[in-house]
Amino acid sequence: MTGDTAPAPPPSGDAGPTGEAGPTGEAGLLARMLPHLRSGAEVELGPGDDAAVVRLPSPRLVVTTDTLVEGHDFLPHTTAARWIGHKAAVQNLADVAAMGARPLALVVALSAPADTPAAVFEELTIGLAARAEADGASVVGGDLGRADGLTVTVTAMGSLEEDRPAVTRAGGRPGDVLAIGAPRLGRSAAGLALVLAGRVRVEKIDPAAPRVVLSGVADPSAAELVRRHDAPDPDLALGWGAGRDAHAMMDLSDGLVRDGGRLGAASHVTVDLDRAALRPDAELLADLAAELGADPWDWVLHGGEEHAMLAAFAPGEVPDGFRPIGLLRAPAASEPTVLLDGAPIPGEGWDHFA
Amino acid sequence: MTGDTAPAPPPSGDAGPTGEAGPTGEAGLLARMLPHLRSGAEVELGPGDDAAVVRLPSPRLVVTTDTLVEGHDFLPHTTAARWIGHKAAVQNLADVAAMGARPLALVVALSAPADTPAAVFEELTIGLAARAEADGASVVGGDLGRADGLTVTVTAMGSLEEDRPAVTRAGGRPGDVLAIGAPRLGRSAAGLALVLAGRVRVEKIDPAAPRVVLSGVADPSAAELVRRHDAPDPDLALGWGAGRDAHAMMDLSDGLVRDGGRLGAASHVTVDLDRAALRPDAELLADLAAELGADPWDWVLHGGEEHAMLAAFAPGEVPDGFRPIGLLRAPAASEPTVLLDGAPIPGEGWDHFA
Numbered sequence: 001m002t003g004d005t006a007p008a009p010p011p012s013g014d015a016g017p018t019g020e021a022g023p024t025g026e027a028g029l030l031a032r033m034l035p036h037l038r039s040g041a042e043v044e045l046g047p048g049d050d051a052a053v054v055r056l057p058s059p060r061l062v063v064t065t066d067t068l069v070e071g072h073d074f075l076p077h078t079t080a081a082r083w084i085g086h087k088a089a090v091q092n093l094a095d096v097a098a099m100g101a102r103p104l105a106l107v108v109a110l111s112a113p114a115d116t117p118a119a120v121f122e123e124l125t126i127g128l129a130a131r132a133e134a135d136g137a138s139v140v141g142g143d144l145g146r147a148d149g150l151t152v153t154v155t156a157m158g159s160l161e162e163d164r165p166a167v168t169r170a171g172g173r174p175g176d177v178l179a180i181g182a183p184r185l186g187r188s189a190a191g192l193a194l195v196l197a198g199r200v201r202v203e204k205i206d207p208a209a210p211r212v213v214l215s216g217v218a219d220p221s222a223a224e225l226v227r228r229h230d231a232p233d234p235d236l237a238l239g240w241g242a243g244r245d246a247h248a249m250m251d252l253s254d255g256l257v258r259d260g261g262r263l264g265a266a267s268h269v270t271v272d273l274d275r276a277a278l279r280p281d282a283e284l285l286a287d288l289a290a291e292l293g294a295d296p297w298d299w300v301l302h303g304g305e306e307h308a309m310l311a312a313f314a315p316g317e318v319p320d321g322f323r324p325i326g327l328l329r330a331p332a333a334s335e336p337t338v339l340l341d342g343a344p345i346p347g348e349g350w351d352h353f354a
Numbered sequence: 355m356t357g358d359t360a361p362a363p364p365p366s367g368d369a370g371p372t373g374e375a376g377p378t379g380e381a382g383l384l385a386r387m388l389p390h391l392r393s394g395a396e397v398e399l400g401p402g403d404d405a406a407v408v409r410l411p412s413p414r415l416v417v418t419t420d421t422l423v424e425g426h427d428f429l430p431h432t433t434a435a436r437w438i439g440h441k442a443a444v445q446n447l448a449d450v451a452a453m454g455a456r457p458l459a460l461v462v463a464l465s466a467p468a469d470t471p472a473a474v475f476e477e478l479t480i481g482l483a484a485r486a487e488a489d490g491a492s493v494v495g496g497d498l499g500r501a502d503g504l505t506v507t508v509t510a511m512g513s514l515e516e517d518r519p520a521v522t523r524a525g526g527r528p529g530d531v532l533a534i535g536a537p538r539l540g541r542s543a544a545g546l547a548l549v550l551a552g553r554v555r556v557e558k559i560d561p562a563a564p565r566v567v568l569s570g571v572a573d574p575s576a577a578e579l580v581r582r583h584d585a586p587d588p589d590l591a592l593g594w595g596a597g598r599d600a601h602a603m604m605d606l607s608d609g610l611v612r613d614g615g616r617l618g619a620a621s622h623v624t625v626d627l628d629r630a631a632l633r634p635d636a637e638l639l640a641d642l643a644a645e646l647g648a649d650p651w652d653w654v655l656h657g658g659e660e661h662a663m664l665a666a667f668a669p670g671e672v673p674d675g676f677r678p679i680g681l682l683r684a685p686a687a688s689e690p691t692v693l694l695d696g697a698p699i700p701g702e703g704w705d706h707f708a
Contacts, residue, residue: 044414049522049620050452050604051418053514059413060398064405065461065497065509072465072500098404107419109507111426143419143507146426153463153497153507155419160407168403250404266403 024118026144032118033125040138042104052140054105056159062166063157064095070149074230078200080210081120083231084152085127087305090232092156093135094251094307097239100167101158103137108154111147123207124152127231135236164244172248172267172312174330178260179322181238182308185256185281186296189303190222191229193292200226222288234308235321242319246311255302256325257338257345259310264328264337267312271338273301273326273345301345378472380498386472387479394492396458406494408459410513416520417511418449424503428584432554434564435474437585438506439481441659444586446510447489448605448661451593454521455512457491462508465501477561478506481585489590518598526602526621526666528684532614533676535592536662539610539635540650543657544576545583547646554580576642588662589675596673600665609656610679611692611699613664618682618691621666625692627655627680627699655699 024032030047039046045053068074068088089106096103108128110121121144129139137156160166172178194200194214203211212223212230234251243249248267252259256273264271282296289296311322318324331337336344378386384401393400399407422428422442443460450457462482464475475498483493491510514520526532548554548568557565566577566584588605597603602621606613610627618625636650643650665676672678685691690698 045520045522049520049524050449051416051455051510053453053520054415054417056410056413056415059410059513061408061410061415061459061511062405063408063459063461063509063511064495065463065507067463067465067497067499067501067505067507069465069499069501069505071502095404099407101405105415105417107417107509109419109421109509111421111423111505141418143421145421145423147421147423147505148425148502151421151423151465151501151505153419153421155417155461155463155509156405157415157417157511159413166399166403166407168399170403 029118029121029144032122036122036125036129037139038129038133039140040104040136043138043140047141052105052107054140056104058159058161060160060162061157062096062099062101062160063155064092065153065155066091066095067151067153069151075195078195078202079230080202080204080207081123082127082207082210085124086131086231088152088154089128089131090234090307091253092154093132093137093236094234096156096158097236098167098249098251098309099160100164100240100244100249101160102240103135103156103158105138105140105157106132106154107140108142108152109145110142111145111151113148114146116150119207120150128154167244167246167249169248169250169263169266172263172269172328174269174328175315176247176312176328177315177318177324178271178310178312178326178328179318179324180252180308180310181235181243181322182306184284185278185306186285186299186303187225187228188232188305189299190285190288191225191227193294193299194222194226195229197292202230218291219288229305232305232307234306236309238309238321242321243309243311245317245319246313249309249311252306252308252310254304257301261337263310263312267328268331269328270331270335271326271328272342273338273340274324275341277323277325301340383472383475383498386476390476390479390483391493392483392487393494394458394490397492397494401495406461408494410458412513412515414514414516415511416450416453416455416514417509418446419507419509420445420449421505421507423505429549432549432556433584434556434558434561435477436481436561436564439478440485440585442506442508443482443485444588444661445607446508447486447491447590448588450510450512451590452521452603452605452663453514454518454594454598454603455514456594457489457510457512459492459494459511460486460508461494462496462506463499464496465499465505467502468500470504473561474504482508521598521600521603523602523604523617523620526617526623526682528623528682529669530601530666530682531669531672531678532625532664532666532680532682533672533678534606534662534664535589535597535676536660538638539632539660540639540653540657541579541582542586542659543653544639544642545579545581547648547653548576548580549583551646556584572645573642583659586659586661588660592663592675596675597663597665599671599673600667603663603665606660606662606664608658611655615691617664617666621682622685623682624685624689625680625682626696627692627694628678629695631677631679655694
């Protein structure tokens with residue numbers, strides 16, 4: 001974290017419950033957070049000055065930013081601060097990885113009510129830093145400020161080698177195989193369905209080991225689905241590893257149909273998903289879906305927040321770690337960009353402002 | 355803006371007034387925003403994919419992040435979306451400049467209620483992009499999401515040449531001259547005082563030219579102070595220009611006493627501010643201060659959000675654009691880090707969590 005946080009004295013609208021006096025102050029919070037950050041050798045200057053300095057392997061910077069907002073992107077009682085930090089890291093690391101680049105550095109802007117326990121800042125930092133470190137990235141700076149609800153914005157940075165084109169969404173070709181870097185799809189959406197059904201509470205008695213408590217759910221293993229939703233853990237090394245040879249790539253954040261449609265539109269192809277390839281994913285969720293009155297295919301086809309790599313490869317060249325789930329082909333007039341076994345798919349992905 | 359925005363369907367806590375249907379959707383908002391972004395030649399890949407790609411002049415990345423939150427950092431009726439964007443740019447550009455680096459790229463994460471008019475997104479983008487461009491930086495990507503109040507997090511990036519050390523807060527030496535890259539101090543704080551006194555309303559009849567309307571203030575030129583607070587416009591080129599030769603530098607965001615204390619602490623020196631050098635600043639604000647029952651010296655010494663360059667130079671080497679306002683000297687036991695004419699200063703700067 002840089003020492004200078006959001007600079008404004010609060011306008012008159014600001015009347016947090018402990019606006020006047022807290023036990024810690026910014027310095028106290030930073031003292032809880034900073035010890036959890038470990039800087040890689042490429043970090044010339046970490047938290048504490050106006051900005052951080054990081055030596056990238058190449059001057060071709062890759063950068064992305066993403067936000068999690070309390071009450072909109074998560075509910076406090078159905079997740080844990082550690083998982084929020086983890087998820088904020090993942091959704092940004094995944095965007096860098098999806099360009100075929102290895103993420104190296106993160107900065108984080110944290111806004112929270114004045115009475116937010118210091119432990120929340122600390123746990124969030126632990127989750128963020130641990131997931132970043134697992135992919136070789138350092139948290140190099142940030143910002144602390146006030147807000148009515150917890151808000152976490154992470155920016156992730158990496159670089160591309162000089163001779164290496166970015167893997168965009170636009171390079172898919174007719175005949176390519178669409179593949180996903182995840183063994184199963186739909187689990188995050190199933191976890192969200194449990195949250196939305198009011199079946200979930202997360203116990204933080206041991207903050208280092210939050211525990212999902214389900215109510216009215218027959219299968220206790222469904223807790224793992226909530227964990228997948230709260231703290232998705234995709235294999236992102238597939239992005240800067242085997243995924244670098246993909247024709248097109250993106251991370252699966254808004255559902256297979258919506259994101260597949262983006263890849264298809266950018267590549268000027270039709271994406272034809274393969275029901276047989278996805279059937280095991282749906283079948284493994286069928287019992288829970290029945291219990292919740294849901295369709296497991298909705299979770300598999302429209303569920304977001306997987307953050308796995310979704311990529312198009314030349315036929316016969318799908319690398320280990322990716323599994324084929326469809327084909328790209330030349331678009332026909334007046335058909336949707338994404339089909340399932342050649343037929344249109346009902347429903348749609350998520351749009352924040354639609 | 356990248357096409358994939360914050361990915362989560364809203365948990366049940368999310369009940370915005372127009373959560374179900376809006377006229378535009380994310381794509382519609384982006385269509386209003388993207389035309390205002392112009393990419394410099396160094397931008398290989400701008401908004402629209404998972405991440406942006408920017409060719410930096412050097413692989414030594416300089417990066418910082420900062421947030422503005424509605425109700426905490428600004429009040430909607432006392433500012434304008436265009437100014438919020440401008441300020442979000444400035445406070446980040448200033449942090450990069452304060453390292454002696456030229457900012458080149460910004461990303462922006464925008465969260466807002468579902469019923470936020472598209473014009474707010476557009477105006478904010480105009481203000482952000484215009485101020486960034488004025489310093490040679492491009493807005494290369496971002497994120498759109500939902501929140502209860504408007505929240506803007508900007509991350510600014512630049513680079514340092516191979517042979518150029520970062521100008522940190524830590525290089526100040528006894529005997530150095532402390533100088534500020536601003537002709538006057540305290541104006542942003544005076545503007546904030548007007549806001550906090552309930553004297554300010556900003557008319558947005560012409561969104562391109564917001565107008566400060568004051569009530570119960572004798573001097574109409576005070577409107578300029580509000581403008582300074584809402585959209586500070588420091589000369590940041592002093593940072594990557596003449597400021598590169600400073601021994602220590604930072605941007606003035608939390609007040610001269612608090613920020614001077616940070617520079618002093620990092621440099622292991624005492625900062626002795628010069629009352630005579632700052633007197634003109636206070637005198638120009640004296641009438642308004644009397645009207646509001648305030649002390650103009652509070653504004654000059656403790657007022658934040660100037661974002662001008664605060665730097666320490668060798669004696670006799672203060673460059674054009676900076677003006678001397680104090681001296682650094684070896685610290686004596688048990689004295690505060692910042693003094694005024696050798697004496698302790700009452701009051702303190704802003705701490706979000708104290």
